[in-house]
Amino acid sequence: MSEESDQGWQQLSEQILTDIKEWRRAHPKATFREIEHEVHRRLSRLEAQVIQDAVQESEQRDWSGAPAQERPSCPVCGTPLQARGKRTRCLQGAGGQEITLTRTYGTCPTCGTGLFPLDEELALPRGSTLTSLQHEHLVHLSSWMPFAQAAKMMERLLGVQVSEASTRRQSERAGALALAVQTAQAQMPVPEHLPASKPPKRLAISADGAYVPLLKGQWAEVRTVALGQVEHQTTSTGAQEVHVHQLSYFSRMCDAQTFASLAEVEMRRRGVSQAQEIGAVTDGADWLQGFLDLHCPQALRVLDFPHAAEHLNLLIQALHQAGLALPADLLERACHRLKHRGPHLLIWLLSRLPADLAQQEGVREQVGYFLKREALMQYPHYRKLGWPIGSGMVESANKVVVEARLKGAGMHWEPSHVNPHAHLTQCRLQ
Numbered sequence: 001m002s003e004e005s006d007q008g009w010q011q012l013s014e015q016i017l018t019d020i021k022e023w024r025r026a027h028p029k030a031t032f033r034e035i036e037h038e039v040h041r042r043l044s045r046l047e048a049q050v051i052q053d054a055v056q057e058s059e060q061r062d063w064s065g066a067p068a069q070e071r072p073s074c075p076v077c078g079t080p081l082q083a084r085g086k087r088t089r090c091l092q093g094a095g096g097q098e099i100t101l102t103r104t105y106g107t108c109p110t111c112g113t114g115l116f117p118l119d120e121e122l123a124l125p126r127g128s129t130l131t132s133l134q135h136e137h138l139v140h141l142s143s144w145m146p147f148a149q150a151a152k153m154m155e156r157l158l159g160v161q162v163s164e165a166s167t168r169r170q171s172e173r174a175g176a177l178a179l180a181v182q183t184a185q186a187q188m189p190v191p192e193h194l195p196a197s198k199p200p201k202r203l204a205i206s207a208d209g210a211y212v213p214l215l216k217g218q219w220a221e222v223r224t225v226a227l228g229q230v231e232h233q234t235t236s237t238g239a240q241e242v243h244v245h246q247l248s249y250f251s252r253m254c255d256a257q258t259f260a261s262l263a264e265v266e267m268r269r270r271g272v273s274q275a276q277e278i279g280a281v282t283d284g285a286d287w288l289q290g291f292l293d294l295h296c297p298q299a300l301r302v303l304d305f306p307h308a309a310e311h312l313n314l315l316i317q318a319l320h321q322a323g324l325a326l327p328a329d330l331l332e333r334a335c336h337r338l339k340h341r342g343p344h345l346l347i348w349l350l351s352r353l354p355a356d357l358a359q360q361e362g363v364r365e366q367v368g369y370f371l372k373r374e375a376l377m378q379y380p381h382y383r384k385l386g387w388p389i390g391s392g393m394v395e396s397a398n399k400v401v402v403e404a405r406l407k408g409a410g411m412h413w414e415p416s417h418v419n420p421h422a423h424l425t426q427c428r429l430q
């Protein structure tokens, strides 16, 4: 640091400390909160000054008089930039304290690109009056709550002023940048030798779709896949319980095929191809089967038990409507039997239904549904092996990722803004 700023810092800190002492003497009965507030307010002035001076020490701050070979070069074509004068940029640091940067604007004589090399070197967020850390907080808060609330929280917690529109714009920009990085990673060739980090032992994978409201009364499906590690825990009564830990999510609003190829990054990150065992709990949707064929054909496939129970209910209703007298507790017993003894009896009964009954509207669909999914309903077997049989983990993912932030009351999204936000939310949860 230069001597000048050294002296300045010393003077300022002494003055602030003296001020605090004096204030305290004048307020002998101050509460903790009042003391905290006063100390914080005064120290944030010092913080802003120190950050400002430290930033100004950069070589890139004033390069206007430098010879060509010492000037920053154009990021597009590499030609040394030409200085076009200085501009100041005011930022809000902690407590809204102003931090001013003076830096030189440069243009490229070859391709015409114009930029502030200092801003690039410092990786300052573009189009923001916030410092980098404050900007990070803004983006994080926006992934939890509507923009207007995030803007209010910024003021309340950090003392910085930012409008709702600006909060929205900055978050969308940050989300779009992060999304672009992930998409680019998905398009890179798969490395032949994957890093030899410890392969996960047992992974559970599950997927689901949820609809989010777009502008003009439209809806679009956001697909989500959730991944987690399966572990067993013994309860206080000695029973074995299956738990899914370290959940992570991948969500996108796009067609099934694009989704499957973009999810590659997350599959790689979680070591899906190296996992010793994978269990996939699905609702039986076709797009999901294709997804599993691509990423983990070896996965043990399980029909989500609550979905199976729902179809049992539909089947019983249809049989009842066809005139069959059935005991009132049949659904409960059928569910219990399916869960503990498997689908054998159910399939046997369905394949022996009288032909006229089996052809009845409603009955036919449900019979078809179960006959097609016998292999996915071996619940006693899955339970013995310690796999979850319900897709609760991804359904809760849909609640936290998609519904909580994208489906709030009165929210309508521009289609191009859905993915940046889904991405920020999913990053926040990792």
Ligand SMILES: [Zn+2]
Pocket (backbone or CB within 6 Å): 074, 075, 076, 077, 078, 079, 108, 109, 110, 111, 112, 113
């Ligand atoms: Zn250039």
